[in-house]
Amino acid sequence: MLKIAAEELKIIAQYIHEISGISLDQSKSYLFETRLGSIAEELGCTSYRALYDKARRDPAKKIERQIIDAISTNETLFFRDTSPFELLKHKIFPDIIDARAPRSPHTKSNIRIWSSASSTGQELYSIAMTLDELLGAQIKNFNFQLLGTDISDNVVKQASYGKYNKFEIERGLSRQTLQKYFTLFGDSWKVKDQLRGMVNFRKFNLMHPFTGLGKFDIIFCRNVAIYFTLEDRKKLFNKIADSLADDGYLIIGSTESLTGICSRFVPKRHLRAIFYQKK
Amino acid sequence: MNNLTILVVDDDPVIRRLLEQRLAKENYSVLLANDGSEAEKILKGSHIDVVLTDLMMPGTISGMEVIDMAKNLNRNIEVILITAHSSIDTAVEAMKKGAVDYLEKPINFTELFLRLEKIATMRAILRSAEDLRQAMDVTETNASGTIQHLELTVRDLQQKIDTIESILRDDATDSDSRIGEALNILLN
Numbered sequence: 001m002l003k004i005a006a007e008e009l010k011i012i013a014q015y016i017h018e019i020s021g022i023s024l025d026q027s028k029s030y031l032f033e034t035r036l037g038s039i040a041e042e043l044g045c046t047s048y049r050a051l052y053d054k055a056r057r058d059p060a061k062k063i064e065r066q067i068i069d070a071i072s073t074n075e076t077l078f079f080r081d082t083s084p085f086e087l088l089k090h091k092i093f094p095d096i097i098d099a100r101a102p103r104s105p106h107t108k109s110n111i112r113i114w115s116s117a118s119s120t121g122q123e124l125y126s127i128a129m130t131l132d133e134l135l136g137a138q139i140k141n142f143n144f145q146l147l148g149t150d151i152s153d154n155v156v157k158q159a160s161y162g163k164y165n166k167f168e169i170e171r172g173l174s175r176q177t178l179q180k181y182f183t184l185f186g187d188s189w190k191v192k193d194q195l196r197g198m199v200n201f202r203k204f205n206l207m208h209p210f211t212g213l214g215k216f217d218i219i220f221c222r223n224v225a226i227y228f229t230l231e232d233r234k235k236l237f238n239k240i241a242d243s244l245a246d247d248g249y250l251i252i253g254s255t256e257s258l259t260g261i262c263s264r265f266v267p268k269r270h271l272r273a274i275f276y277q278k279k
Numbered sequence: 280m281n282n283l284t285i286l287v288v289d290d291d292p293v294i295r296r297l298l299e300q301r302l303a304k305e306n307y308s309v310l311l312a313n314d315g316s317e318a319e320k321i322l323k324g325s326h327i328d329v330v331l332t333d334l335m336m337p338g339t340i341s342g343m344e345v346i347d348m349a350k351n352l353n354r355n356i357e358v359i360l361i362t363a364h365s366s367i368d369t370a371v372e373a374m375k376k377g378a379v380d381y382l383e384k385p386i387n388f389t390e391l392f393l394r395l396e397k398i399a400t401m402r403a404i405l406r407s408a409e410d411l412r413q414a415m416d417v418t419e420t421n422a423s424g425t426i427q428h429l430e431l432t433v434r435d436l437q438q439k440i441d442t443i444e445s446i447l448r449d450d451a452t453d454s455d456s457r458i459g460e461a462l463n464i465l466l467n
């Protein structure tokens with residue numbers, strides 16, 4: 001494996017931060033080597049400096065995308081942590097549906113949900129399944145928009161395709177849920193059209209301005225800010241506050257906290273879960 | 280090191296004996312069955328990691344059926360099929376049923392050991408991934424409890440501070456009663 005030199009470490013770490021917001025620990029050089037070594041070798045680079053120069057000079061930004069795919073941690077699973085989905089079912093969905101109930105039978109209210117670092121899609125599909133289980137046919141009385149975004153092309157592609165191997169399926173899905181929402185596809189499972197039709201995925205970098213995204217009623221921002229610096233986290237949650245409806249809900253990762261990061265939110269507890277609302 | 284338990288299913292006693300000796304020499308634990316129904320009994324009664332089965336055997340249970348049987352009992356059992364003269368069709372059918380590999384007779388032991396080692400490595404990796412996940416899960420559950428508690432405590436303290444501040448700033452009341460009220464909230 002290609003070794004990284006101290007001065008290269010600095011340049012590469014800065015570059016990764018610039019393109020993705022991800023702040024890597026420079027004392028862990030193995031992290032850079034295991035994740036970027038094979039890209040460098042594939043491109044015929046004999047040093048990380050050469051890789052950096054090549055990435056900078058690449059007008060199509062293909063190398064930049066490869067680096068982001070390699071550096072991002074896409075670890076996720078269906079119904080991760082369970083409690084946020086219980087919270088959706090018992091508190092958030094009933095409350096939102098009440099608050100957005102159409103005033104006349106001819107109108108439909110929009111209810112917009114955003115999985116803001118959706119990785120391979122398990123989080124958004126879990127939200128969609130929870131919604132479908134709860135509402136059944138009543139789902140048609142509302143105009144639900146479920147959006148998943150991620151910075152990594154690869155994971156957005158997989159999420160859109162909705163195909164999962166048996167290891168991904170085994171994590172978090174019951175037999176019953178699997179049968180209901182997935183069909184066997186060779187050695188893997190594919191999301192059924194009905195569920196696939198409820199969601200949309202696209203590429204989006206959380207470091208960029210949130211223009212054109214609109215307001216959301218529910219935002220999931222889990223296990224992504226942990227990779228950012230304190231400064232970037234502050235900016236991120238400030239932008240999230242701007243894009244959340246006044247009575248909207250924010251869910252963050254089970255080991256994350258907004259203390260000292262964004263005072264525009266207050267934590268609230270329901271059952272065993274915590275969610276945030278704007279002050 | 281080789282802690283896999285292997286079940287050899289073959290009707291030929293010479294081959295059974297040969298496989299047993301060679302595998303034992305490599306430190307694998309070996310169990311023997313001379314046909315499908317004996318294999319079934321052993322599979323149901325003991326923990327097996329890998330089944331090495333002949334394709335053609337007398338009796339009612341064929342090698343193909345041994346694959347189904349093993350896989351139905353435990354999806355984690357790996358099956359390697361041994362065939363006298365392999366055809367692509369048989370191999371494909373065996374793979375579809377979940378066999379990981381097939382070998383032709385006469386058995387090339389170097390090849391067999393390589394495949395077993397691959398299975399052992401794969402299992403060790405899966406096991407360590409599972410261990411890591413569980414360790415992470417325990418850490419996360421603990422941390423999340425602590426963080427929830429801190430998050431709510433900070434919120435409550437902040438609310439207290441805000442109330443106290445507005446009481447203390449309230450010019451309409453005399454300072455003694457403001458201090459009294461503020462102390463009351465602090466001590467509550």
Ligand SMILES: C[S@@+](CC[C@H](N)C(=O)[O-])C[C@H]1O[C@@H](n2cnc3c(N)ncnc32)[C@H](O)[C@@H]1O
Nearest residue numbers: 020072076117119150151152205206222223224
């Ligand atoms: C650990 S996954 C979290 C997935 C899911 N939210 C969960 O909690 O299971 C983190 C994801 O954040 C994405 N990510 C990292 N930096 C990002 C950025 N600047 N903008 C958008 N997504 C980003 C990564 O590509 C990765 O898929």
